[in-house]
Amino acid sequence: MTAAASAREILTRLHDVMARRLPAQAKLNAVVDVIGTALDSEVCSIYLLREGVLELFATRGLAQEAVHVTTLALGEGLVGTIAANVETLNLDEAATHPDFAYRPETGEERFHSFAGVPIIRRERSVGVLAVQHEEQRRYADVEIEALQTVAMVLSELIANADLIDAAGAPSTRLLPTAASHAPGFKLVDGMAAGVAVFHQPRIVIEHTVAEDTEAERHRVYAAFDKMRDQIERMASQAEFGGGGEHDEVLQTYKMFAYDEGWSRRINEAIDSGLTAEAAIERVQQRTRQRMREIDDPLLRDRMHDLEDLSNRLLRIVSGQLGTAAQMGLRQDSILVARNLGPAELLEYDRRRLKGVVLEEGSLTAHVTIVARAMGVPVLGRVRDVRKLIAEGDLLLLDTTEESLFIRPSQAMQEAFEAKLALSQKRRAAFAQLKNEVPVTRDGQRVTVMVNAGLRDDLAALDLTGADGIGLFRTEFQFLVSATLPQREAQRRLYKDVLDAAGDRPVVFRTVDIGGDKALPYLNHDEEGDEENPAMGWRALRLALDRDGLMKAQARALIEAAAGRTLNVMFPMVSEPWEFDEARALFEAQRSWLSARGKKLPIEIRYGAMLEVPALAEVLDVLLPEIDFLSIGTNDLTQFLFAADRAHPKLALRYDWLSPSILRFIRRVVEQADAAGVPVTVCGEMGGRPLEAMALIGLGIRRLSITPAAVGPIKAMVRSLDHQGVRALVTTLLAEPRTPMRDALTAWAAERSIELA
Known part of the structure; x- marks a missing residue:
C-alpha cells in the first residue's frame, strides 16, 4: 500500500x-x-x-x-x-x-x-x-x-476542541516595551532606521480533510499557474540590468517553481485525503524537517527558496494576501522575517525598504546576494526576533557593529543619527580621494586594489579609484549556482571582469571550494564529514583531484583573456609541487587552445597564495617559479595560531598585530624582495588602517582589500611617513615587550595619522 x-x-x-x-x-x-x-x-x-x-x-x-x-x-x-x-x-x-x-x-x-x-x-x-x-x-x-x-x-x-490550554497555545505574552539590543551577524553592510514590519503573518489552516479530492487538485493547479506567472513577471521586472549573480539566483528560483517533483509531492498529499492548503503545508513540514537535518549551509539556503515558494503558493490557494509587500510599506521600514526568498525581497518598494533583519540567513544565501545588489543592509542570525520586537517598533540597524537596537531611547537615537551623519560625511570625504594616488608623505607609492567576487563589485573600481582587482574570488559563481557553471558562463563572467577593469590588473584566484564551502552538485561522499573543513579537502587540493573542474576553468580564463595579460593565482598551496601541477594544467589548456587556432592571452602570470605556514619554509624553491605572491592573512592567522576564526571564543583572542604574525610576514617579504617577486597582502588585515600601517612598516607595498576600506586606507597612506613607520616597526619587533597595538596607536596619534 x-x-x-x-x-x-x-x-x-x-x-x-x-x-x-x-x-x-x-x-x-x-x-x-x-x-x-x-x-x-x-x-x-x-x-x-x-x-x-x-x-x-x-x-x-x-x-x-x-x-x-x-x-x-x-x-x-x-x-x-x-x-x-x-x-x-x-x-x-x-x-x-x-x-x-x-x-x-x-x-x-x-x-x-x-x-x-x-x-x-x-x-x-x-x-x-x-x-x-x-x-x-x-x-x-x-x-x-x-x-x-x-x-x-x-x-x-x-x-x-480547545484541548491545548494557554501554556500550549501560541504565545500571547506581552512584548517588552523598554529599549533593548540584539546582536546578529553582518550579511550586507550598512546602517538603517525604520519601523518594524513583519514579512508574513502566519496563515492558519482551518480545514485539513478534503471533501472532494479532484476539486482540491484543481485548486492547486490553478495556484501553481498563478504563482509561476508572478515569478515570471518579477524576473522580467528586476532592475539590475546586465546580468549578474542575482539573475542566476532568479533562474534557480524559477527552476524550483517549475519543479515537477515538488508538485507531485503535493498531489500525493491530496491523494491521501488532505485539502489543498493542508497538502502544501504537509510538504512544507517535510521540507523544514529536512532543513533541520542538513548540515550543509548551501543546501539549507536552497531549501529556503523552496519554503519561500511554498508560502507564496499557500497564500494564493487560500486567497489570503499575507505579506507586507502586498499590503505596501507606508513609511521607512525594516523588514523582520525568519528567512526570505529572493523573489519575496524583490516585491518590496525599495524607496521604503531600508533594512532587513533575519532570524536565520547566511552569506551565501540567495536573498543575501539580491539584497547586496539592491543596496539593502541585512543583519542575520538574530535570535527570537518575534519575542523581542512588536510590529511598528522603531528599529536602528547597524550591521557594521552587528547590532540591532529595538525601541531605542532618545539618547540612543541621537547617538545613532550622529554616527550615521559622521559615516556619511566620512564616505563623502573618502569619495573625494578616488582620484588621489596613495603615496606617503615621503614619496612611497602603495598599490591599493580591491577584492571582488560578484559582477556588482566591479563598480567599486571606478567609485574608489582602486588600482585594480588584487583578488577575484571565482568560487562565488559556483556557490550561487544550482548546477556546475558551464565553461561558456564562466568565460563570459571573466571577460566582463577584464572589460570593466580596462588597463587595471585583475588577479583571478582559482576556485576555493570544498571544506566549509561545499557545493550541493558535487559528490562529497568519498571525503566524508570533515572535522576541520578549513584545513581539509578544499581549494587547490580538491581542484587537482577533480581536474575536470579546473581544466574547464582554465580554458574559460584563457579564452576570456585573449589579447590581454592573464594573472592566475592558486589558493592554499602547501608545497611547490602543487603549484607546479596547477601551472602545468593551465599550460596544457593553453596548448590545446593554441592548436585549434584560438586567440590567446599575450602573457599568463602565475602566482600562489601563502596561507599555509609550511609554504614559507620552502620559499627558496617556490619563488623562482612564480611571478607574484599573495599572503592570505585570514587563513594564515588561524593556521599559525591553531585558532578557528569562526569560533566566537577565539575570534578576538589572537591579534593581527601580534609579534609572531608580523615577524612571519616580514620574513616572507624579505625573501620575496631578494628574489624580485612582488608581494600583496589580501584579507581583512590589509583593510584596517592601523594594521595596514604596520604592514607598510614591514615592507608591504601592495594591498588588496574590501572596496569600503579603500578610502580609509588611502587617507592613512597619504598622512604617513614611510621611513618613520619602518623604523618604528623594526624597533618594536626587536624588543616586543610593549603591546604592539598600543605602541602603534600612540605613535600614529602623535603624528596625526588618519586611522578613522
Missing part, C-alpha cells in the same frame, strides 16, 4: 470520528484505536502540551491508569525530544536511544519498537503521536508518512 493510500484509509475513518457528536476525550480515544488498527500497532498514544509539559491524553495498548498521569517535560524522554526538536523518531529498540526515559506506570517495558511524530500547530509542537510494538522492527516509510499526515489532522481536532 502506498503512503497516500494508507493515510487516506486512516483519514476516512478519522473524518467519521470527528463528525460524530462526542466529547473531545472520547474522540481522542477513538482516534488512537483507528490509527493502531490501521497500522497493526499494539500501542498508539497521543501526548498533548499543557502547562508546559507533555501529558498522556489517550492511549491504546498502554495502561489506562497512566492517562492524564504520565507527563514528560520538553526534551525529556523520546516524546519530549520529538516535541522539543520538532523531529520524527523511528527506532527498532527504544531503550537504546540516549534520551529514553522509562515510565513504570505505563506498562511499556514489553514494547521494543517505537515511532513518534510531532503534532504541529503554527510551526510549533503542541503534542506527539506515537506508536509502539512488542517486536523489534523499524516502522516502514509508508507508516511514518501516514503518521505525519494524521498528526496534521489531529492538530486541527485538538485546536477546535
